Each structure stands twice: as C-alpha cells, then as structure tokens.
Amino acid sequence: xxxxxxxxxxxxxxxxxxxxxxxxxxxxxxxxxxxxxxxxxxxxxxxxxxxxxxxxxxxxxxxxxxxxxxxxxxxxxxxxxxxxxxxxxxxxxxxxxxxxxxxxxxxxxxxxxxxxxxxxxxxxxxxxxxxxxxxxxxxxxxxxxxxxxxxxxxxxxxxxxxxxxxxxxxxxxxxxxxxxxxxxxxxxxxxxxxxxxxxxxxxxxxxxxxxxxxxxxxxxxxxxxxxxxxxxxxxxxxxxxxxxxxxxxxxxxxxxxxxxxxxxxxxxxxxxxxxxxxxxxxxxxxxxxxxxxxxxxxxxxxxxxxxxxxxxxxxxxxxxxxxxxxxxxxxxxxxxxxxxxxxxxxxxxxxxxxxxxxxxxxxxxxxxxxxxxxxxxxxxxxxxxxxxxxxxxxxxxxxxxxxxxxxxxxxxxxxxxxxxxxxxxxxxxxxxxxxxxxxxxxxxxxxxxxxxxxxxxxxxxxxxxx
Numbered sequence: 354x355x356x357x358x359x360x361x362x363x364x365x366x367x368x369x370x371x372x373x374x375x376x377x378x379x380x381x382x383x384x385x386x387x388x389x390x391x392x393x394x395x396x397x398x399x400x401x402x403x404x405x406x407x408x409x410x411x412x413x414x415x416x417x418x419x420x421x422x423x424x425x426x427x428x429x430x431x432x433x434x435x436x437x438x439x440x441x442x443x444x445x446x447x448x449x450x451x452x453x454x455x456x457x458x459x460x461x462x463x464x465x466x467x468x469x470x471x472x473x474x475x476x477x478x479x480x481x482x483x484x485x486x487x488x489x490x491x492x493x494x495x496x497x498x499x500x501x502x503x504x505x506x507x508x509x510x511x512x513x514x515x516x517x518x519x520x521x522x523x524x525x526x527x528x529x530x531x532x533x534x535x536x537x538x539x540x541x542x543x544x545x546x547x548x549x550x551x552x553x554x555x556x557x558x559x560x561x562x563x564x565x566x567x568x569x570x571x572x573x574x575x576x577x578x579x580x581x582x583x584x585x586x587x588x589x590x591x592x593x594x595x596x597x598x599x600x601x602x603x604x605x606x607x608x609x610x611x612x613x614x615x616x617x618x619x620x621x622x623x624x625x626x627x628x629x630x631x632x633x634x635x636x637x638x639x640x641x642x643x644x645x646x647x648x649x650x651x652x653x654x655x656x657x658x659x660x661x662x663x664x665x666x667x668x669x670x671x672x673x674x675x676x677x678x679x680x681x682x683x684x685x686x687x688x689x690x691x692x693x694x695x696x697x698x699x700x701x702x703x704x705x706x707x708x709x710x711x712x713x714x715x716x717x718x719x720x721x722x723x724x725x726x727x728x729x730x731x732x733x734x735x736x737x738x739x740x741x742x743x744x745x746x747x748x749x750x751x752x753x754x755x756x757x758x759x760x761x762x763x764x765x766x767x768x769x770x771x772x773x774x775x776x777x778x779x780x781x782x783x784x785x786x787x788x789x790x791x792x793x794x795x796x797x798x799x800x801x802x803x804x805x806x807x808x809x810x811x812x813x814x815x816x817x818x819x
Contacts, residue, residue: 523550668696
C-alpha cells in the first residue's frame with residue numbers, strides 16, 4: 354500500500370509541472386508536431402511437446418496471432434508531450450473456438466517532461482515500456498498477455514549529465530489491469546501476482562572502451578492467484594535486487610559483456626530469500642562484407658533446493674519474463690513457475706550470424722541447458738536429473754523497408770534427464786508486420802479537421818508535413 358501511494362503521488366505531482374511548462378512556451382517556439390502511428394502484425398506459430406516433452410499427450414498447437422497497434426504523440430509544449438497507444442491481439446487456435454475480436458487495452462499512456470527545474474532533469478510518468486541493458490532485469494511487465502505488450506505502470510525520474518544517467522524508478526503492476534479502461538474486457542491475467550518496485554538505475558558511457566550500469570530494486574510480489582497446494586505457488590514476498598553490467602571493448606572487433614546481481618529478502622511467514630543471477634560472453638565481429646560474428650558465453654540463474662527448509666534460493670526474474678533466449682522454452686517453464694519465468698538455469702551459448710544482404714540477417718544459436726536443482730513437480734513431467742537438454746535455433750530476418758519486415762524462426766529442444774519423458778520438442782514461427790507513421794504540425798492538423806484558414810496555409814504559414 355505504501356508504494357502504491359508513492360507512485361500515485363508522483364502521478365499527481367507530474368500534472369502541474371506539465372501545465373506550468375505548457376503555460377510558458379518560448380516566443381520563438383517551433384510549431385508543435387503531432388505524430389500518429391499504426392502497426393499490424395500477423396504471426397503463425399506451430400509447436401509440439403514443449404510443455405511436457407511427451408508424445409503420449411496431445412499438446413500440439415497451431416495458431417495465428419493478429420496484433421494491431423495504434424498510437425499518437427501529442428505535444429503539450431516544447432518540453433512536454435503526451436503519448437498514448439492501444440493494442441489488441443487476437444489468437445486463433447486451429448481446431449478450437451476462437452474470438453475474432455479480443456481485448457483492446459492501453460499499452461502506453463504517459464506524460465514525458467524533457468526538462469524540469471534543473472538542467473538534465475526529466476520525468477516520464479504513466480504506462481510505458483522500460484528496458485534497460487539487455488533486458489536481464491527490466492523488459493516485460495506483462496508476461497501473461499504474450500507478445501501483445503511489454504509495459505510497466507511506472508514513474509521514471511532521470512538526471513543526465515554528459516554520457517551518464519541516474520534514474521529513480523517506481524513500478525506498480527497489478528495482476529489484472531485496473532489502471533486504465535479496456536474495450537471488450539477479457540479479465541486478462543497479466544502475471545500471477547501483484548508487483549510493485551522502487552529503485553535506482555545508473556548508466557555510465559563516459560569511458561571510450563567501457564560502458565557500465567548498476568542498479569537496485571526493492572520489489573514486493575503479493576496475492577498469488579494460484580492455490581497454496583500448487584508447487585508453483587509463491588507466498589507474499591519482498592526481495593531486494595542489486596547488481597551491475599559492463600560492456601568492454603577488448604580490441605578491434607572484440608567485446609566482452611558481463612552482468613551479475615544478487616537477491617535477498619523474505620517470503621511469508623518467515624522464509625529467507627537468497628538468489629543470484631549473472632552471465633558473461635565474448636563476441637567477435639569480423640570486417641567481411643557479410644558482417645559475420647561469433648559469440649560464446651555462459652548464463653546462470655540460481656535454483657531453489659527442494660530439500661532446504663526455511664529458504665528460497667531461486668532467482669526471481671522480476672520484470673524480465675520474455676523470450677530473451679528462446680521462444681520455445683518460455684512454454685516449457687509453464688509447469689514450473691509460469692510462462693517465461695527464467696530461474697534455476699545453467700546455460701552455455703554458442704552463436705554465429707551473417708548479413709549477406711543489407712536487408713537480410715541470419716543467425717544460428719546453440720544452448721546446452723542445465724539446472725542447479727531438480728524440480729519437485731509432477732513425476733509424469735519432471736525427472737530427478739539436472740540436464741534440461743540442448744536447444745538449437747535458426748532465425749532469418751528480412752527488412753524490406755521502413756514499413757515492411759518479416760522473420761522466420763525454428764527451434765528444436767532435445768530434453769535431458771530433468772524431464773521424465775524425453776521426446777523432442779519443436780517450435781516454428783513466421784511473422785510479417787507493417788508499420789506506418791506520420792508527423793503533422795498543429796496548424797496543419799487544425800486545417801485538416803476544418804479549423805484555421807486554408808488561405809494561410811497556402812501562403813506558406815505552416816508547410817511542414819512528413
């Protein structure tokens with residue numbers, strides 16, 4: 354409750370600042386520019402065996418996903434703008450009853466104040482996409498709605514100086530959207546519990562060969578909707594997460610990236626929380642015209658020991674439950690802790706990629722996946738070993754122009770003794786999307802809506818339009 358009040362108060366405080374900025378525009382201010390955008394994405398997904406790795410059960414799925422997005426950016430002054438966007442994603446499963454029109458929700462709705470009272474100080478408040486680093490901690494606040502949205506309900510107060518930035522961040526994400534209205538409300542479960550966070554994130558790119566980030570987040574996760582009898586049930590929890598990330602230029606064409614974070618806190622009533630997560634990899638980029646690269650590294654996320662009493666040791670991915678490493682394996686995690694709940698993972702990675710044409714890129718990725726602890730779930734699905742198996746991925750991306758793009762991705766998972774039955778799992782995805790946006794100045798917009806003087810526009814009063 355305390356954190357809800359803090360986040361709500363910051364929302365309220367932002368409004369008079371925006372009004373003050375709007376009330377005193379510079380005399381030479383450029384005409385305000387509105388921006389409108391639209392995107393339509395069509396995705397086909399086919400998969401089999403990826404929730405239990407057993408041919409005995411019929412979990413094959415073929416589906417089409419149609420995501421529609423629209424947004425508008427409204428200038429309130431030279432330093433203040435309002436951004437709002439809505440989306441819906443219809444999921445049609447072959448052989449099952451389907452809705453032809455799904456829930457329409459706000460994926461963004463925020464006020465952006467670029468300049469506050471101190472030089473370098475800015476504020477963004479409202480529903481927004483938060484991604485920091487490579488999404489190890491902050492990326493997706495709504496894992497339950499699939500690929501429809503990534504948003505967090507957040508306040509981001511930032512101070513920038515040279516090439517460094519410090520941000521004070523507050524997040525409030527309920528498991529059901531109660532912040533903004535919805536059309537054709539489907540009571541979409543966005544995650545398994547209500548979560549809220551307060552913390553700071555620091556980014557430093559002042560050094561030529563080293564980029565550095567550090568962070569701290571205090572997070573509460575409460576009111577898990579699942580039954581306490583479920584192995585995946587999580588009691589009310591508070592956890593602190595602190596860590597850092599570095600990207601180092603080793604030599605021309607060589608980079609090394611590493612990140613590590615520790616977690617501590619407690620679960621109700623008196624369970625101690627201790628976890629850790631980190632990774633390190635090296636990338637070699639070659640100067641050939643095909644832009645080939647190779648990458649190798651290791652990722653580790655601590656696991657919960659089912660034999661320990663009074664302790665929870667598993668890594669909590671917080672707001673990073675997205676298909677960072679695999680589109681296939683996020684569904685394999687559903688019987689453990691939930692979709693894209695990355696935890697209890699030891700993973701070696703090898704990857705190579707090329708760009709044979711300007712518009713086309715291709716990559717091949719291999720993961721050897723393990724676990725630190727066996728999972729105490731259903732015996733028909735989980736074994737007693739620590740080998741999750743081998744994952745092989747191929748992906749090709751084609752960007753035709755600024756409007757059209759497409760990709761195809763194929764994955765195969767060969768499960769290990771972490772699972773009771775070890776039939777291979779498969780995932781195939783193809784998608785194509787179209788996006789368009791336009792910018793128009795305020796006077797042009799008034800003219801288009803029937804306000805203002807066409808003669809004035811013809812005289813060259815406001816010719817800008819893209």
